[in-house]
Amino acid sequence: MTDPVATAVPVLTIDGPSGSGKGTISRLVASRLGWHYLDSGALYRAVGIAAGWADLDLSDASALVRCAFDTEVSFVDEAGEEPHVLVNGVDATTDLRTETAGAAASAIAAIPEVRSALRDRQRAFRQPPGLVADGRDMGTIIFPDAAHKVFLTASAEERAERRYKQLKEKGVSVTLDGLLREILARDARDASRAVAPLRPAPDAVCIDTTGLPIDTVVERVLALLPAPGAPPV
Numbered sequence: 001m002t003d004p005v006a007t008a009v010p011v012l013t014i015d016g017p018s019g020s021g022k023g024t025i026s027r028l029v030a031s032r033l034g035w036h037y038l039d040s041g042a043l044y045r046a047v048g049i050a051a052g053w054a055d056l057d058l059s060d061a062s063a064l065v066r067c068a069f070d071t072e073v074s075f076v077d078e079a080g081e082e083p084h085v086l087v088n089g090v091d092a093t094t095d096l097r098t099e100t101a102g103a104a105a106s107a108i109a110a111i112p113e114v115r116s117a118l119r120d121r122q123r124a125f126r127q128p129p130g131l132v133a134d135g136r137d138m139g140t141i142i143f144p145d146a147a148h149k150v151f152l153t154a155s156a157e158e159r160a161e162r163r164y165k166q167l168k169e170k171g172v173s174v175t176l177d178g179l180l181r182e183i184l185a186r187d188a189r190d191a192s193r194a195v196a197p198l199r200p201a202p203d204a205v206c207i208d209t210t211g212l213p214i215d216t217v218v219e220r221v222l223a224l225l226p227a228p229g230a231p232p233v
């Protein structure tokens, strides 16, 4: 049954492909609003990593579903920084951001039962005073009743460059060409899967972030929400 208190909590969903700026924008918007933040991709990445640790076969759906239920994921806030992510108590923040983890996440995310196993865990993030939820299906499947929905895009080249810079800063060794290929392959798989494919919710506002500074995108997203003190939508 739907929890009436939870559904009264406002949600802003920010979906989009890899490297579209979702993570950075969502964190900044959440911090400006004083709302909670859900990085749903980190949950899929964490299950992918835990499956790797347990040497699970990425085609063994039932083992992966068990892994999705059993993997403990916690987010440790670091003032102004990307939160640290503990997977079964181990700090996996750097491993989680690699393209290998992204590809494993994308493979397991195509299994419907894995998605169902993570559904309630994602919805539990809906806590007062509000939630900014970042992912692929936040506005379509997880929070279809969200009052505010955004879909961020950017050219594949710019997304690969942003990822390249992020990974370089974290000391992860990658090539721009390799990243572009991996991003395109992941986009294709995420957009073509049968369950919860990557696509904007019909009521989402699409923002192309190609060439736009982060601050501009943050302001555009915030402008979609009612001004503080205005009656709720």
Ligand code: C5P
Pocket: 018, 019, 040, 041, 042, 044, 045, 102, 105, 106, 107, 109, 110, 134, 135, 136, 137, 138, 186, 190
């Ligand atoms: O957003 P991020 O790049 O961390 O997501 C990693 C992968 O997890 C995506 O490529 C996608 O396959 C999967 N994912 C998903 N649904 C979400 C979030 C992520 O399928 N809500």
